[in-house]
Amino acid sequence: MKLRIAIGSLAWVLLITCLHVQLNVGWARLVSIAAGRRELIVGFLPVT
Amino acid sequence: MTKNSEEGSFFRSQKFTDWPTVKEALIAKEIGGAFILAPMAMQLAADDVPIKVVHLGHRDGTAIVVRVDSGIRDFADLRGKVIAIPSRYANQNILMHRMMKTWGMDFDSMELREVPPPEHPTALREGSIDAYIVGEPFAAKAEVDGFGRVLYHTKDIWEEFISCVLVVHEDLIEGERELVAELVDGIAKSGKWLDEDLEHRMDAAEVAAELYYFQPPELLKYVLSKPVDRVKYTNLAPLEEEFDEIMNLAVEIGVLSEEIAFSEYADTSFSKPLEELDWDMDRLPPVGGAGTEETTR
Structure with a gap:
């Protein structure tokens, strides 16, 4: 029973983490950062 | 802007809805670079904000628009009228004053009123208002909707008009020079691609309309x-x-508090x-497969 609870908890944490990465970070960005690639954020207004 | 350059660097665009917020984000280093108004870049540098203009956003892309049923036929007809400008720090404001000089008009000949572009x-x-001067797509908007008429395109009154410029932090130029070079190269390449073929422009319009504008x-x-x-x-x-003329x-019209040398706010080495x-x-590729990421604030 304890093992099933532990596995269930772990699965839940993994699911939440994956959803967080998907929604708030993005997989491409995560891979870039993990690979030590550089990042630059550029601001703009939608007007020429 | 795609997520990854050919070299693998990660570029992310962040959309803003007003100029003061972009300025604050730049000062706070929440963003590494931004497309901002040319005179605004000069003023930031004059205020000791460590940024440099490294590239232009585009040329032209601004128009003076009047109502389709308006009797305004040339610039002299704007005397005594109310004209919307996007910002006191916009080159559109400088252009209106340049035109007033050209047409022998006093700077108080018309009321220039700051109005957000949208x-x-x-x-x-x-x-x-009786007329407005603004960057696209808000000039074309009145035309497409049938109530506006372009009085002048900037290409016809100030050749190669400059509106937005790309600025980046000086510490990026010093510490991440290759990253800035990648960004400038990417923008320059996409600009060349855009101007090569009308079909390229139509593709870009589809992507930009859905993901950015x-x-x-x-x-x-x-x-x-x-x-x-x-x-x-x-x-x-x-x-x-060109920048000296704007400066x-x-x-002269009090937008900048003092003269500033080109070398203090511009770095041409990336072009x-x-x-x-x-x-x-x-x-x-079709929208959805373009691999883009963008945030708004």
């Missing part, structure tokens, strides 16, 4: 093709004589000749 077409339609694709297609030189994306290296006019730039791509 509100220009509505203000004209409702009659609270949140405007109907037809409006952006109109902007990029009616006429095709309404806005241009080549010849984007910052040139000292001198800005000082390459067009022949050295090539983008091995013909058409853009």
Whole structure:
């Protein structure tokens, strides 16, 4: 029973983490950062 | 802007809805670079904000618009009228004063009123202003909706008009020079690609409309093709004589508090000749497969 609870908890944490990465970070960005690639954020207004 | 450059660096665009917030984000280093108004970049540098202009956003792409049923036929007819400008720090403001000088008019000949760009077409339609000068797509918006008429395109009154410029933090130029070079190369390459073929522009309009501008694709297609030189994306290296002219006019009308040397706010070392730039791509992938990421604030 304890093992099933532990596995269930772990699965839940993994699911939440994956959803967080998907929604708030993005997989491409995560891979870039993990690979030590550089990042630059550029601001703009939608007007020429 | 794609997520990853050919070299693998990660570029992310962040959309803003007003100029003061972009300025604050730059000062706070929440963003590494931004497309901002040319005179605003000069003023930030004059205020010791460590940024440098490294490239232009585009050429032209601004128009003076009046109501389609207006009796205004030339610039002299704007005397005594209310004209909306996007910002006191916009080059559109400088242009209006430059035109007043050209036409022998005093600077108080008309009322220039600061209005956020998206509100220009509505203000004209409702009659609270007589004309407006703004960057696209808000000039074309009144035309497409049938109540506005272009009095002048900037290409016809100030050749190679500069509106937005790309600025980056000086510490990025010093510490991440290759990253800035990648960004500038990418923008220059995409500009060359845009100006090569009308079909490229139509593809770009579809992508930009859905992912960045949140405007109907037809409006952006109109902007990029009616006429095709309404806005241009080549010849984007910052040139000292052009910026000096803007700076001198800005000082004359009190937009800039003091003169500032070109070398204090611009770095031209990232601009390459067009022949050295090539983008091995013909058409853009459909929206959804473009691999873009963008946030808004």
